[in-house]
Each structure stands twice: as C-alpha cells, then as structure tokens.
Amino acid sequence: MKFRLLFTSLFVCAIAFGQTAEDYFKPLKYRNIGPFRGGRSVSATGVEGDPLTYYMGTTGGGLWKTEDAGQHWKNISDGFFELGSVGAVQVSSSNPNVVYVGMGEHAPRGVMTSYGDGVYKSIDAGKTWMHMGLKETQHISRIRIHPTNPDIVFVAAQGALYGPNKERGIFKSEDGGKTWKNVLFVNELTGCSELSMDPEIPETLYATMWEHQRKPNQVVSGGAGSGVYKSTDSGKTWKKIEAGLPAERGKMAIAVSGADRNKVFLLMESDSNKDKGGLFVSNNGGASWSMVSGDNRLTQRSWYYIEVFPDPNNTEVLYVLSAPMLKSKDGGKTWSTMRTGHGDYHDLWINPDNSNNMVVADDGGAEVTFNGGSSWSRLDHLPTAQFYRINTDNLFPYNIYGGQQDNSSVRIASMSVRSGGIQAGLDWTVSAGGESAFLAFDPDNPRYVMGGSYLGTIEVLDTESRLSTKVMPAPIQYLGRKARDMKYLYNWNAPIIWSQHEPGTFYHCAQLVLRTRDMGQTWEEVSPDLTRNIDAKQGNGGAPYTNEAVGAENYGTIAYMVESPHEKGVFYTGSDDGLVHVTKDGGENWTNVTPKGQGETLVNAIEVSPHDPATVYIATTRYKFNDYTPGLLKSTDYGKTWKNISTGIPYGAFTRVVREDPNRKDLLYAGTEKGIYLSWNGGKNWESFQLNLPATPILDLKVHQNDLVVATSGRSFWILDDLSVLDQYNSANKSAVKIYQPEEAYNGMWWSPLNGNNPSFKGTQAGTGVNPANGLVIYYELPELASDSEITLEILDANGKQVNHFSSKKDASYKRYAGGPPPSPTISKKKGLNRFVWTLGHKIMPGVDGVYIEAGYGGHRAIPGTIPCA
Amino acid sequence: MNGKTYDTKGVIKSMPTYPTTKEQYMAYDRFMTETEAELTKMHDMVNTLYEAKKQVADVLKEVKDETLKAEGKKLLDALDAWDKDMVQRKSKAYDDVENFPNKFTAEYLFMINHSNSSIPRITQPALDRRVELDAQWAGLKAKGQSLLKEKIPAYNAMLWEKGIGAIRK
The missing domain is CATH 2.130.10.10 (YVTN repeat-like/Quinoprotein amine dehydrogenase)
Incomplete structure (x- = not known):
C-alpha cells in the first residue's frame, strides 16, 4: 500500500525548530495493558458521613478514589503528584473536601519501597492538589487532622529510610499546611510510626517513635530512639509514657479507643528471642501499661506491620494488622483471623458511625466492607501491580512475562486480537x-x-x-x-x-x-x-x-x-x-571488569549493545546507601574501561535499567525512580521521555518488536508502540514537512482507543488493558498552516488505484442519524508532529438520510501487500 | 508551494494466524470492491431520486393544470414506488428493523456484511446470493435510470412548455 499526502495550501514561512523529545513526540502515547490485579496499598480511609467514598494510597501508583464503595476506582493524583508512593491519607471530619496525603509508604521494604516528597493537600475532595512542604520527610506513616479545625494538622514522619536525616518526627501546622513546626524530634534515625488523637479532647495526642534504618543487608528496627509519647497541649510538649513496658523497643503502634478516651492500646515489637513483645493496654491514658497478649501473630515481622485499631464504638473490639488481619472481641486477649481478598495488611479505617463499615489497605489494594468483614469489595479491577523484570516471547501476539510483588508471576498478551481490550481470563494467565x-x-x-x-x-x-x-x-x-x-x-x-x-x-x-x-x-x-x-x-x-x-x-x-x-x-x-x-x-x-573506583552499589541491569558486541551498559544505584544519584555507565571494550553516562538525569531519579534501541544505534532508554529518559547520542545527554506515562518508578524496560515495554512499580505494564518514529527522527532535518514511514500493520479485527487521536487520552481504559492502534499509524510533521488551509491524505494501492481519501476539513454534507454510516475521520494539521491511523478500510458507503439499516457501512479491509504462502 | 505532495509507503501484513491464501484474499477484495461500489450507486440513486420526488411534490402544489397534475401524480407515484422498493423509511430506530420489512439495499448490505469476516472467505452461497441480488438490481436500476433519464426530463419538458420551472436533479 502506497500513501500519498497531498497538501493543497500555502505554507507560512517554514522553519523547523528544535524541540525536546517530550514536546515533539506528544502525539505518541504509552498504553496501559494491565493486568488489573491490585498491588500494594499501605493507607486507606473512608469519609465520615459518606459511606460510598474512600481513598486508597498505593505504593507506587499514586492516590485512587472510589465514589461507589469500591465498585470502581480511579486515579486522582496523576498530573499533580511528582511521585507515586503514598504513606498516609486523611480526610477532615468537619469538612470532607479537605484531604491531606503524606508521601512515601510507611511499611518500608528494601527491594521496591519508594520514597516520597512530603505532603499534598486538596480542598475539593481530590480534584486538585497542592504541595504543602516537608519534602525531605521521605516516608510518612500518619496524618491527623483536628476534628473541628482542618487547619490544624499533624504529620507523623518516619524520615529517610537508608540513612539519617533531620526532617522527621512529628510536624504540626496551624495554617492548613502552609508552615510546619517540628514539634517532636528524637534523633536523626528516629521517626514517628503512629500518631493517635484523643476522641474527645483533640489536644491530647499519643505517639510512638521508631528508631529504624535499612541497610543493603539488614533492616534495623528498634533502638534507643524508640519510645512512647503523650502530649496534652496539642503537641507543644511531649512526655514519655513507658511505665510497665519492656526496655527493648522496636517498632510500635499506639491507638486510643474512640469509645473510652482513657483506654489506650500499644502494640510493641520488643526482643523477639526473649518473647517480650506484644499488645499492651493502659486504662489511665498511658500512665501505666500491662500486657494483654503476647501472641506472636500480633508482632511477627514487625518492621513491616505493627498496626492496631480499636473499634471506635466498642472498648472490647479491636484489630491488629499483620500478615493476617486479626480481630479480638475481648479487649485483646484472644484473636481470630478475618478473611479478605488478599493478605498482608497495613492500615484500617473504621466508620465511627457504623463499626461494620471499614476499609482495609493490604498488599492487594484497599477493600471495603459493610458487614464487619464477611465480604469485601473487589481487587481485580485495579491496574496497580508492581512488576520487577520483563521477558517477552515471539508468539503472535507476543506475550510479556513478569513477577508481580505480593502475587504470582504473569504472562500477559501485548494485545487482544478479538476485542476492544486486554482482559483477565482471556489475555493473561499465571506463569x-x-x-x-x-x-x-x-x-x-x-x-x-x-x-x-x-x-x-x-x-x-x-x-x-x-x-x-x-x-x-x-x-x-x-x-x-x-x-x-x-x-x-x-x-x-x-x-x-x-x-x-x-x-x-x-x-x-x-x-x-x-x-x-x-x-x-x-x-x-x-x-x-x-x-x-x-x-x-x-x-x-x-x-x-x-x-x-x-x-x-x-x-x-x-x-x-x-x-x-x-x-x-x-x-x-x-x-x-x-x-x-x-x-x-x-x-x-x-x-x-568492575568500573574503576566503583564501590558498593547495586548493579541492577546490564545491556549488551545490539549494534556492537564490545559495547555494554550497566544501570547502577546506591539508593540502599541513601544516595539517589543516577548511575549509568558504558564501556566499548567489553568492560575494560567505563564512562559514566548519566548527564541529564536528575538526582532522585536513580537508575535501574538502560536499553539500546536495536534499530537505531545510540538511541538509549533509561528507566528510573522518576520515570523514563531517552538519549539520542549513546548516553552523552539524557532528556525526559515521559509523555502520558503517570508518575511511577520504572523497574525494567525491554525493546521488543519496535515496542518499548515498561514494567512499573505500581501501575502494572505499559507499552509504547511506534518506536519506528524515533528510529526515523532526525533533528538535523530542517525541512518543514516530514512524513514518517509507518510500521507494518496486520489486517486484524481488534479495536483500540488509539485508533483515534484524542489529545486528552491518558492511555488507560477502565477494567481492561489498551490495545495498540489497529491500522497503519502515520506520523507527519507540519509547519504552521493557515487556519483555512486544507491537507488531504490519499491512500493508493500498489496499482495506483485510490483506496481511500481523508481530509483535514470536515465533510459539510455529512449528517448523522440512527442506523446510518459513521463520519469519515479527519486528519489533523497542527504545527509539529501529527498522527493519523488509517484503520485499513476502503471508503465508507453512503446511507440514505433517516433510513435505519442494521448494517455496517464501512468499506472492507484492504488486503495484505505481502501474503505468506499457503 | 501550493499542491505539494509528500509520499510514503505502508505495508499490510496478513495476520500470521489466518490460513487465508493469496487467491482467497484477491477474491475477497474483488467481491467486496465491486459490491460496495454497487451499493454506493444504489444509495446515490435513491438520494438523487428522493430529492427529485420532493421537488415534484412541491411543484404539484402550484400546478393547476389537470393534465399536468395527473402526469405529475403518476410520476410521483412511480418515484415513490421505486423508493419504497429500495429502502424502508419507516425504520428509524434499533428494533424498527424487526417491525418493518427490510427493502432492497438492506438486503444488499446484509450480503456485503456477510462476506466481510475477520478471516475473509467468499463462500459459494455468497456468490449465489450476489447473482440473485444483482439480477434484482438490474431491474431496479433500469427503472431508476428510466425515471432519471426519461420520465423526469419528459415531465420537465411538459412543465417548461407550460412555463413552469424544471425539476432539477
């Protein structure tokens, strides 16, 4: 099939101008293929007075919201949050439009936990967000808002995970987050793991401080800085309340009962070998403690869990979250296991007006119940999976393989040949x-x-x-x-x-x-x-x-x-x-062949250049040493000598993977904690190539059959088709008009929203993965054209006969009516790069105005130019 | 810089999972191209004659002369009958197509759509049905052509003689 693009207008003086990749390639879109199988959440909350609305913070996919009690969730942080890991979310009791989010998950793992950048606030129930400081806190475990004054906010900050830093402890704002005061600071390795507010007297607060640190080889949970504190003056001053507690203090959580302000529960990691940890209770507002239960289930794997939630309406009922979700009905003496859709629990919100209504955050997402946990909302519609490593096969369509944190591995098709999306059951399975x-x-x-x-x-x-x-x-x-x-x-x-x-x-x-x-x-x-x-x-x-x-x-x-x-x-x-x-x-x-002077660092990925056997790249990172410097290196002599090639990737975007395009030498792709970067010159310089991809850490990349396959830590898999445009891109070409040769198309029957060119399309569909465009995807660059100019695209077959014809002008004579033909698409004529998908159809047949015919009017699909031997 | 042309080329590949041979693809392409072209002619003709019918009806409102009126009515009836053989104008909504009989172009479109499968194949029944429908179309087309090229011009001539404006088609 040969194409001709025929311009029929005058050009304005045409000079091709330099543009960033981010700007120039805007018409290209990454598509989210799924799977829709919920990934980790460590924070969720409902809204007092509105049992249908809940917020879920994910550990790499940002903040999500449901307004129908979990039947549907949608992301509400894309475009606002710079990073994707949420540690805490809290809604004001007095004004449900006011929502605070603390970034950086609080159940801090070593392999894929991502740091955060402080506090975000919304005053319109999550439609828009503002950043409110505390950028260096990195991990936030809890936010508490004054029950009647949403301008008084407390943030429990755990601090940097891999090393000491100053911005941690408890912060208070009295002006809605504009300014903060560090009201409780213990030391540079101690943060706040839980904060609880007295249900009747909000000036009274309880807090547990946690000395902790991760090293590449060890998680340190506990130390001299760990302690239990109380304030009775709204956080101005704090005193320790540890009478009756063991001296060895690891990670702790504290919660005052909503049903009795004098009853406080403390869940404590202590010396596990001496079996000293467990659940403690105080009936005198923390003045003294006694152990209620030493059941190991309550404190197993402490650094990852230690969460206690008393029922706000019943002093005898409480929940402890661990690998199982545990419930006690006798004040904490005995425990039974709750069944939900996933396991590994990290946060719980109980409706103060109805104890049977809860939302729990676990390693499969957030689940809502209205019947005390007998049944929970679903998790199989959330594209929030965290995937580590990509592999691909050569079947048709090709499949992508990867392991999902806290679930099984997966083999998922890159497209669905017979429908409008990539679906569970049909298109992906366990590997x-x-x-x-x-x-x-x-x-x-x-x-x-x-x-x-x-x-x-x-x-x-x-x-x-x-x-x-x-x-x-x-x-x-x-x-x-x-x-x-x-x-x-x-x-x-x-x-x-x-x-x-x-x-x-x-x-x-x-x-x-x-x-x-x-x-x-x-x-x-x-x-x-x-x-x-x-x-x-x-x-x-x-x-x-x-x-x-x-x-x-x-x-x-x-x-x-x-x-x-x-x-x-x-x-x-x-x-x-x-x-x-x-x-x-x-x-x-x-x-x-370790690079000279390279000390301890994680060598996370290695790429042998597809163009030169002696060229090899490594992606390294010292994030486990609290160092987020990007670390890409290149050798052209089998590793004898190396050069650092990270210029253009900012600090904080630490590097996990680098790949070279097999069709264009020196075109490199890098996956970092803050997104995707691209280099045209073998790594001498890098620039952002995020396009429509949401803010989420990139754990792996693979170039396969002209596609860039992306594994994220919290938004499942994405694919960028059409890498051939990048392969053909020539920034030195100063001519005003460029037509890119489209990739070969299959005469298949699937549908995709990428058949169109809606600029506000985010690359996602509710519930199913997005297919690639079906047809020949034509990219063309134009200069500024007069608004009344017209460009046309003619499709001719190998014999020069016209198969179809498109214009930038709408057909004025077309009338839409029920049972009639669809309009023929128009082609865009914007300045810069344009995109049009010819979905392989011959001309649409005309209808008869007003006559409903149950039929398809589209012309048949053009037949293949090359056909395999039968 | 007017009218400049820029070329590129594209390749369509057969889905690797399809068993379709080159000959089958070509038979499909030929069949579909030809029948789509016929359907286009049909609807173009329906639309043209419908316009003409509207104008005849308008003219008849003004005409006083009894012979002209009678001739006009005959023409109108002929146009209406032909239109009703070609399309079903009572169908305006989704299930109307169950309530009212489907007419000729709907039958032709059904035949076209039937041959437009994901894995294309022109079956013998499709070929037979086309022969059947093309035969009917031959007759309807002739009638339509006659209305277009003979009956309407004839009536126009009558109107012209009596000093009334023509039916434009």
Missing part, C-alpha cells in the same frame, strides 16, 4: 515462579518456562499441562537463616536466563552462577563467587530485636546476568554489592 520472578524460556517456543522467586526457589512450568516441577539446585530451607549460612545466597530477584546460543541451557544466579542443561534435573556451578562476599554484611537480616530472613536482605548476590546476543559464550554478571564480571568462554574463566 512460573512467584512474586519476585525472573522468567526464562525459548521465545520461539515458550512451552517450558523456568521461573523463580525469593530465596532461590525455582520451578519449570509446562504451559501445556499447566503444572510445574520444582528444580532448586539445592532444596534447602533458607528462611530465618543468617546470610553466610546459606549455601546459595540469592537476590530477591535471582536472575534466571535461557541461552540463545546453547540450546536447552538455563542459568540461575546466587552468589555464583549455576547452569542446567536438562531442565533442572542436574545443576553445576560455573563460576566462583562473583560478589564482594563481605562476611560482615552476611549475618542476620534483621536487628536488633528481630531477625528478618525472607531473602530481601541477602547481600553479596548476583543481581543480573545477560548473555551477549552476538557471541556464544559471552556473559556478563552484576552483583548487588558493585562487582561486574564477564566471561568469554561460557564460564570457564571470569574476569572482574
């Missing part, structure tokens, strides 16, 4: 391994998928029988162990790759590389330890009071492995503690 999976398979025949999860679990899934075989190189229970006592020390996301040059071979990485040539029946070690193996950092994963060993704190592990697409036997590895190695003989010999 191998688990939540932190790397997935590996022969992309041309992905029947067998090798997938893993944390602590080195690994299995082979047979997609035909839909069942799997466990194939750990050493089936050892590593849970709870010190890192140095693990035979194989695995990263949370332990790399698993399939070899394209050695058929039937898979590699799995711990601190060294393991290889199987018989689908996991046998394994051999094919490398020495390729990490710094710092023994001092391989003790317990948690301290001082509670160990933590599910594998996220393993340090001295290989974080990434890649095989050269050019040469058999060439592999690179990157470790989580800063080392880079290469082998050129399939693992017989390994060379340390």
